[in-house]
Amino acid sequence: MLPTIEDIRAAAKRIESVAVRTPLLRSDALDEATGATVFVKAECLQRGGAFKIRGAYNKIASLAPEERARGVIAFSSGNHAIGVATASRLFSIPALIVMPADAPKMKVDATRAQGADVVLYDRLTESREEIGARLAAERGAVLVKPFDDPLVIAGQGTIGLEISEAIAPDIVLVPASGAGLACGVILALPNARVYAVEPQGHDDIARSLASAHIESNPPGIRSICDALLLERMGEITFAIAREKLAGALVASDESVRAAMRFAFQHLKIVLEPSGAIALAAALDGALDLKGKTVAIIASGGNVDAGSFAAVLGA
Amino acid sequence: MLPTIEDIRAAAKRIESVAVRTPLLRSDALDEATGATVFVKAECLQRGGAFKIRGAYNKIASLAPEERARGVIAFSSGNHAIGVATASRLFSIPALIVMPADAPKMKVDATRAQGADVVLYDRLTESREEIGARLAAERGAVLVKPFDDPLVIAGQGTIGLEISEAIAPDIVLVPASGAGLACGVILALPNARVYAVEPQGHDDIARSLASAHIESNPPGIRSICDALLLERMGEITFAIAREKLAGALVASDESVRAAMRFAFQHLKIVLEPSGAIALAAALDGALDLKGKTVAIIASGGNVDAGSFAAVLGA
Numbered sequence: 311m312l313p314t315i316e317d318i319r320a321a322a323k324r325i326e327s328v329a330v331r332t333p334l335l336r337s338d339a340l341d342e343a344t345g346a347t348v349f350v351k352a353e354c355l356q357r358g359g360a361f362k363i364r365g366a367y368n369k370i371a372s373l374a375p376e377e378r379a380r381g382v383i384a385f386s387s388g389n390h391a392i393g394v395a396t397a398s399r400l401f402s403i404p405a406l407i408v409m410p411a412d413a414p415k416m417k418v419d420a421t422r423a424q425g426a427d428v429v430l431y432d433r434l435t436e437s438r439e440e441i442g443a444r445l446a447a448e449r450g451a452v453l454v455k456p457f458d459d460p461l462v463i464a465g466q467g468t469i470g471l472e473i474s475e476a477i478a479p480d481i482v483l484v485p486a487s488g489a490g491l492a493c494g495v496i497l498a499l500p501n502a503r504v505y506a507v508e509p510q511g512h513d514d515i516a517r518s519l520a521s522a523h524i525e526s527n528p529p530g531i532r533s534i535c536d537a538l539l540l541e542r543m544g545e546i547t548f549a550i551a552r553e554k555l556a557g558a559l560v561a562s563d564e565s566v567r568a569a570m571r572f573a574f575q576h577l578k579i580v581l582e583p584s585g586a587i588a589l590a591a592a593l594d595g596a597l598d599l600k601g602k603t604v605a606i607i608a609s610g611g612n613v614d615a616g617s618f619a620a621v622l623g624a
Numbered sequence: 625m626l627p628t629i630e631d632i633r634a635a636a637k638r639i640e641s642v643a644v645r646t647p648l649l650r651s652d653a654l655d656e657a658t659g660a661t662v663f664v665k666a667e668c669l670q671r672g673g674a675f676k677i678r679g680a681y682n683k684i685a686s687l688a689p690e691e692r693a694r695g696v697i698a699f700s701s702g703n704h705a706i707g708v709a710t711a712s713r714l715f716s717i718p719a720l721i722v723m724p725a726d727a728p729k730m731k732v733d734a735t736r737a738q739g740a741d742v743v744l745y746d747r748l749t750e751s752r753e754e755i756g757a758r759l760a761a762e763r764g765a766v767l768v769k770p771f772d773d774p775l776v777i778a779g780q781g782t783i784g785l786e787i788s789e790a791i792a793p794d795i796v797l798v799p800a801s802g803a804g805l806a807c808g809v810i811l812a813l814p815n816a817r818v819y820a821v822e823p824q825g826h827d828d829i830a831r832s833l834a835s836a837h838i839e840s841n842p843p844g845i846r847s848i849c850d851a852l853l854l855e856r857m858g859e860i861t862f863a864i865a866r867e868k869l870a871g872a873l874v875a876s877d878e879s880v881r882a883a884m885r886f887a888f889q890h891l892k893i894v895l896e897p898s899g900a901i902a903l904a905a906a907l908d909g910a911l912d913l914k915g916k917t918v919a920i921i922a923s924g925g926n927v928d929a930g931s932f933a934a935v936l937g938a
Contacts, residue, residue, distance in 0.1 A: 333647045335669060339737075354892040355649060416889065423653075571929065575730065578668040578925035580892040611892035615885065619933035 312550060317464035318498050321368040322471050328400055329364050329468070330356050334476055334605070339576040344592055346599035349477055351469060354579050354611025358420070360537075361469060361491060361609050362386075362393030362456075368465030369454050370397045378403055381451040385409070385438040387537055388417030389610050390456040395424035406451060408442050414536060414582075416614050434530060457490025458544025466491040469607060470498025479605040481597070483507055483588035486515055486558070487538035489547040491609060496554045502605070503556035507591045509533040509563070514542055515551065516558035524548050534563045534617075537584035537610065559597060561590035567621045569593055573608065574622060582613035626864060631778035632785050632812050635682040639782060642714055643677050644670050646783075648790055648919070653890040658906055659914035663791055665783060668893050668925025672734070674851075675783060675805060675923050676700075676707030676770075682779030683768050684711045692717055697765040699723070699752040701851050702731030703924050704770040709738035720765060722756050728850060728896075730928050748844060771804025772858025780805040783921060784812025793919040795911070797821055797902035800829055800872070801852035803861040805923060810868045816919070817870035821905040823847040823877070828856055829865065830872035838862050848877045848931075851898035851924065873911060875904035881935045883907055887922065888936060896927035897935075 334349040341348055353361040370382060381404035384394040391407040398405035405426040409418055410433040422428055431441055446453050455462060469491070473479060479502045484492040486506030496504045506515050512533055517525040526542045533539060543551065561569075566583045569590035573581045581589070588606045592599060648663040655662055667675040684696060695718035698708040705721040712719035719740040723732055724747040736742055745755055760767050769776060783805065787793060793816045798806040800820030810818045820829045826847055831839040840856045847853060857865065875883075880897045883904035887895045895903070902920045906913060 330650070333669065336644070336671075338671075355647065357650075357652075359892055574894055574929060574932070578673055578894040580888055580894060615888060615936040618888070619936040622929040622933040622936075 311460055312546065313460040313464040313467070313497060315497055317460060318467035318471050318494065321364070321461070321464040322468045324371045325364055325367050325465065325468060328357065328367055331472055332356055334473070335577050335579070337576045344599045344604065346602045346604045348592065348604045348606060349479070350577060350589065351473060351605055351607045352579055353469065353607060353609050354581055354585055358392040358396045359610055359612040360389035360392065360585065361466060362389045363396055364468050365462035365465030365490060366390065366393035366454055367397040367400070369459060369461040370401055372461050373452060377452055381405060381449060382454045383408070383442055383446045383449065383451040384454045384456065385442045386456055387539065388413045389537055389612060391421040391426070392417060392424065392612070394454050395421045395426035398426065399424045406445055406449065408438050408445070414612065414614050414617070417612050420612065457488030458546050460546065463490050463494045463546065465494070467494025467498045470495035473605050474499055477603060477605065480602040481505065481599060482605045482607070483591055484607045485538060485584055485587045485609045487540040489515060489543050489551050491607065492555065493547045493550040495607070496550060505556050505597065506551070506558040507588045508558060508560055509535045509538050509587065510560040512539060513558065513560050516560065518543060518548060519552065519555065519558055522552065534566060534583040535587055537582065538587065559591045561587050561594060561596065565590040565594050570621050579608065580611040580613065580618065581608050582610050585610035625774055626860065627774040627778040627781070627811060629811055631774060632781035632808065635678070635775070635778040636782045636785050638685045639678055639681050639779065642671065642681055645786055646670055648787070649891050649893070651890045658918065660916045660918045662906065662918045662920060663793070664891060664903065665787060665919055665921045666893055667783065667921060667923050668895055668899055672706040672710045673924055673926040674703035674706065674899065675780060676703045677710055678782050679776035679779030679804060680704065680707035680768055681711040681714070683773060683775040684715055686775050687766060691766055695719060695763060695765045696768045697722070697756055697760045697763065698768045698770065699756045700770055701853065702727045703851055703926060705735040705740070706731060706738065706926070708768050709735045709740035712740065713738045720759055720763065722752050722759070728926065728928050728931070731926050734926065771802030772860050774860065777804050777808045777860065779808070781808025781812045784809035787919050788813055791917060791919065794916040795819065795913060796919045796921070797905055798921045799852060799898055799901045799923045801854040803829060803857050803865050805921065806869065807861045807864040809921070810864060819870050819911065820865070820872040821902045822872060822874055823849045823852050823901065824874040826853060827872065827874050830874065832857060832862060833866065833869065833872055836866065848880060848897040849901055851896065852901065873905045875901050875908060875910065879904040879908050884935050893922065894925040894927065894932065895922050896924050899924035
């Protein structure tokens with residue numbers, strides 16, 4: 311069952327009192343650099359520092375009370391972890407989060423600060439799906455998937471709904487890996503051309519669109535975009551993307567760093583690498599944006615101070 | 625003539641299409657740290673990276689067309705410079721800005737990027753007032769004062785108006801030096817207790833309130849708050865502050881750095897030192913905020929990348 315615009319509207323109602331209606335930022339410098347009229351949806355200003363609370367809260371709020379009371383489990387490199395942990399705290403239910411041992415420290419800390427139990431695993435030698443399934447079975451807890459769930463996609467789609475209430479973009483650029491956010495935005499903005507942006511060398515979405523099958527990334531690829539390193543998309547997100555995504559672009563780590571510096575200097579927001587990748591594609595000229603109305607989703611800002619300082623100093 | 629709430633409402637209409645209605649940011653961590661319900665008015669997200677466009681545009685828009693056509697002149701350590709330069713560009717009039725040679729490079733660059741002529745002077749050996757008066761006389765240009773002008777104060781007061789349309793704060797904390805922003809906010813929020821926050825050791829506002837005269841700061845005081853190092857308040861701002869300011873607090877450079885890091889980590893915004901000083905006072909516990917609804921004005925985010933990286937690394 312694919313989510314619909316009605317599911318997104320229902321999600322918007324559910325999250326209204328807990329999520330931030332983030333601003334669309336404007337920048338003379340960004341308009342000049344792209345030749346477009348650009349609006350940056352600043353989800354770094356979202357509760358928890360990234361968009362993930364939208365889908366996580368929508369999912370958890372939709373559970374039957376007795377099911378919800380048993381608690382939830384999630385696996386995540388960080389932002390979904392914070393989102394699930396925050397939503398769980400708001401419902402006063404336990405949350406167990408399985409995170410890679412090399413996740414940014416501030417993401418692990420922020421997840422724990424919301425009261426969640428965090429279990430770390432080795433990204434290269436262990437399977438988070440196996441760990442998660444075992445722990446979920448032991449606890450009877452509900453698994454909150456990071457993207458391949460209609461309620462999660464509908465929650466992320468509220469970003470598109472908010473954009474549509476302010477502007478009518480020709481083009482939307484969205485950071486993507488599992489593509490839950492991109493698919494939610496597609497459903498909310500049916501008249502826009504929505505592009506996924508993924509890390510260079512980690513372009514499974516582009517390859518999946520080309521082959522019409524879900525393609526995987528080989529293990530061990532390194533990128534500073536720590537939130538965008540999933541092995542592959544999901545069944546539901548692929549079904550939506552295949553039908554409705556305008557295309558997939560890539561950006562290099564160096565472009566992402568430049569976009570983080572641009573956001574620092576001209577937008578005065580803190581973006582984590584993954585959160586800056588759609589901006590990077592726009593500044594790179596990966597797509598001709600001249601004369602268009604463009605929405606860029608800046609999906610998160612959870613980055614360690616040391617890493618950010620290193621990017622600024624480069 | 626002191627400005628009134630009607631002047632602020634008129635200013636809000638004038639700036640509506642050019643200034644950003646900046647968001648009020650919330651943070652669980654900030655509420656916890658203060659025991660209050662805190663809203664951060666993020667003026668770093670304002671056009672030009674600081675609140676100053678509000679007053680500058682309101683002043684320039686209010687000039688007679690033939691007067692405005694001769695161009696404007698301003699002296700400023702940076703943010704007022706950017707505000708006047710931006711407003712002048714929007715009106716297609718020439719702007720000449722007198723800036724200290726030790727102003728942050730990005731502020732000088734941003735002023736020039738708006739098309740203004742910049743004249744640098746030595747803060748310790750030259751008088752910017754004399755330079756400004758001479759140049760204004762030579763050019764027949766109108767001087768746009770940074771704070772001691774009813775139209776400038778009314779423009780800055782639109783921040784208070786926007787706050788009042790969303791919340792009814794008990795307390796408002798405002799970065800202050802010339803106190804144009806603080807006085808505008810006071811007039812827009814007559815039921816709130818408005819406090820000025822100034823750099824430690826540069827506490828002329830506190831001393832002026834105590835002595836009931838305009839006190840000066842000795843020259844040569846150093847602080848990382850480069851935008852808050854004026855010698856003294858103005859006649860108009862003192863008249864308002866004396867009557868209506870709840871008090872003046874101070875924050876140390878170290879507290880300001882900690883507040884910049886807090887804003888980076890929990891709010892995901894870039895604050896310059898002066899823009900973080902009201903947040904610093906709140907985090908310091910300079911005032912008991914427990915149980916109160918508090919608005920903190922984060923007045924600007926124009927800081928060099930190297931300086932910001934150094935603060936993050938400390």
